[in-house]
Amino acid sequence: MINTLALNLIASVMGWDNERATSEYAWLRLMSSMKYDGYSDFRAGVRFLESLVSWLRHFDQTDREIAYGMVRQRLVYISTAEMQRVIENFIPEIVTPYLRKAVASALDVKPYGVWATAEGSKAFSDRLRRCLFVGLSDGSRIDVLRRANSGRLSQEQVVPMMNVDLDKWEGLGKDLKEEMKDDQARFDDVYLIDDFTASGTTFIRFPGGGAPKGKLAKFEKIVKDAREHLGDKFPLSTGYTLHIHHYISTTQARDALEERIVEAAEKLTDRSYGDAFITEGLRLPTDLRLGSIESTIGVMTPSKPEDGPYLGLCDTYYDHELFMRLEKHCKEAGQDDMKYGYANCGLPLILEHNTPNNSVPILWAETEGKLGRRMSPLFLRRDRHG
Secondary structure, three states: OOOHHHHHHHHHHOOOOHHHHHHHHHHOOOOOHHHHHOOOOOOOOOOOHHHHHHHHHHOOOHHHHHHHHHHOOOEEOOHHHHHHHHHOHHHHHHHHHHHHHHHHHHHHHHHHHHHOOOOHHHHHHHHHEEEEEEEEEEEHHHHHHHHHHHEOOOOOOOEOOOOOOHHHHHHHHHHHHHHHHOOOOOOEEEEEEEEOOOOOOOOOOOOOOOOOEEEHHHHHHHHHHHHHHHHHHOOOEEEEEEEEEEEEEEEEHHHHHHHHHHHHHHHHOOEEEHHHHHHHHEEEEEHHEEEEEEEOOOOOEOOHHHHHHHHHHHHHHHHHHHHHHOOOHHOOOOOOOOOOOOOOEEEEEEOEEOOOOEHHHHHHOOOOOEEEOOOOOOOOOOOOOO
């Protein structure tokens, strides 16, 4: 009953005739039940269809068809099931090929021959045990990673957050030595894991050429402090190999991370790690973005001709109060407004547990309209910055 009422309200708000309404109802029912209703911040009785009604109403009548078209044609929603598949593929498709190649090199055999002998199988298992997996945020879904690899990974080589205290570091090292039956055993590979990156700017940066900031800088400090306090009991090898893995990444973020890791290698002269590798489970295509900023004129250029009207909505239905609320965070990315999301990524992207601030704010922002148009969210974002 509620579902039917919401559909009728959408038709009324949009001004659809019966034929158009019937056609759209089928799609709306399918997408809401299969995907959109699973968004974590929807509440009972106010899920996707009900939110869509309120969202469409805040646009002028002449702009509602454009707004609906963006949802219909350009919105990308990563569901719980899809995210879980990406997490489940992490060990077999990302970690395993890397380790197999490393072990093959050490044994002087072909990678496909590693498991052909007992010696190779044991060498692979030992190398896997000497990998430490560290979650960088709640989005790293360490609980899902552990369940997906039960019997393959030890519970004592996976930590949910990078704020590891001294007792935990010591415990990780003790368990590794006991299981390996080797007092010299250390973790040779460290995987820093997060769910999503859109700009790549928050992982490591050097504002104004000064001290490093970001997740890598924070992890480096934690490692150095722990090594200083624990000495020989510290469980990471000197010059361990660092792996930066995101379950989902944009092409923009991948390119930025590669540049910034090179910069970090030059500027972090006393860094704890040696080589660094960047991987992702799913790399989103470049043209997912609605547009990109032309540096010479500072204007967002549509990725596709049909994206122009969508960018127009971002310009028109914008409240600068959003920027003021996130000013410090935005200025670090060199932004003067938040029309197209953090770092001007311009993404029409929703993740089932929260909407990235790199997505266009007309999808997620909620403001009172003090410095522009009132903003009403379709997928409300929980913001940790303001």
